[in-house]
Amino acid sequence: MKKAETIAALLQEARKSLFNADIELSALDARLLLQAASGLTHEQLISEPDMVVAVDKISKFKTFIDRRMNHEPVTRILGEREFYGRPFQVSPAVLDPRADTETIIELTLQLMNVEPKRILDLGTGSGAIVVTLLAERPKWSGVAVDISAEALEIAKANAQALGIADQLEFHNAVWFNDIAEKFDLIVSNPPYIPHLEVFELSLEVQNYDPHIALSGGDDGLEAYRAIAVGAVNYLKPGGFVVLEIGAGQSADVRQIFFAQGFQLTGQKSDLGGHIRALAFQFANL
Ligand SMILES: C[S@@+](CC[C@H](N)C(=O)[O-])C[C@H]1O[C@@H](n2cnc3c(N)ncnc32)[C@H](O)[C@@H]1O
Structure with a gap:
């Protein structure tokens, strides 16, 4: 098993990349994007750091991180934003x-x-x-x-x-x-x-x-x-x-x-x- 395929390793690498790209909330953004790319819950990300993430989900996550490094907001990457407790689709x-x-x-x-x-x-x-x-x-x-x-x-x-x-x-x-x-x-x-x-x-x-x-x-x-x-x-x-x-x-x-x-x-x-x-x-x- 390659270390870079686990939740903990993916998050650590992504946080570092985002931090180096001057993204303020690098840890939060890395987590939200991994949740969205993998379909895993916040609890799973915390409680199962050694879980191996599927290759296609890793590739989706890396694309998300590249977009965030270009300062695209997380909501735009996800295509959705919560407003007054309801989900709203957003587009360019x-x-x-x-x-x-x-x-x-x-x-x-x-x-x-x-x-x-x-x-x-x-x-x-x-x-x-x-x-x-x-x-x-x-x-x-x-x-x-x-x-x-x-x-x-x-x-x-x-x-x-x-x-x-x-x-x-x-x-x-x-x-x-x-x-x-x-x-x-x-x-x-x-x-x-x-x-x-x-x-x-x-x-x-x-x-x-x-x-x-x-x-x-x-x-x-x-x-x-x-x-x-x-x-x-x-x-x-x-x-x-x-x-x-x-x-x-x-x-x-x-x-x-x-x-x-x-x-x-x-x-x-x-x-x-x-x-x-x-x-x-x-x-x-
Ligand atoms: C600040 S955004 C607000 C969008 C949304 N109501 C919200 O609060 O999230 C302003 C909106 O006004 C629209 N807009 C700008 N100039 C306009 C005009 N002259 N007539 C009608 N809509 C216009 C823009 O396309 C944009 O969707």
Whole structure:
């Protein structure tokens, strides 16, 4: 038996390679990738270090490690990410949904009662936000918009897999284009990174998240301006706009919405203490 075929040896070698490639969580990533490549559980990896792993699984694991050494995120290698407790498929066409975005879900569920609601999700990507809200509130329904047709295909697959496809329509468009109804809730996690800062992000983000999902124009606020202007015409009386914002953007985004006649009716910080989600309603209700 060659030593390099055992769980312990594979993990040790992979950890070293990842560490040398400046991957921060080298031990965790090596373990997650070995679990995925081998089909073995976390417990098996710990309790059976001398177990020999099959050749085809080793080869798959080594391909995964090479990809991670190139700074491809583990979630992208696995093609799946957990969001609000549910598995979401991801592809190169969609933003890898972030834990921070769960703040929008929590704020929305706090603000809105459980009556049937009609939701518009602008820039749906993987569908993480709207699919989660519809799964949490089976009587709600909605429309998922994205400028990327490839992203909408992933959102559709997630809606199907998570059993809410009947509650959701899909619309390939620029923000509100060709939308012909009003909503109880407009929700969005739009691109909000100032354009030049995209090139300063980690390689994991810069090289693997689609830039159309990241860049919010010169100052990062372009999408908020478009959404604030459009929301005036697409919100039912008493309706909410709930948005994710970048760290430090709260004052600017509030001003953009105040200028269109909205008032702030809720906000929530992420686990890092940054105001991450803002909720607005019309001021003249
Ligand atoms: C930051 S990602 C958010 C994805 C997903 N909602 C999430 O929270 O994980 C922004 C999304 O907006 C889409 N997008 C960018 N510009 C757009 C536009 N002008 N109209 C519609 N969608 C747009 C991108 O394709 C991307 O899917």
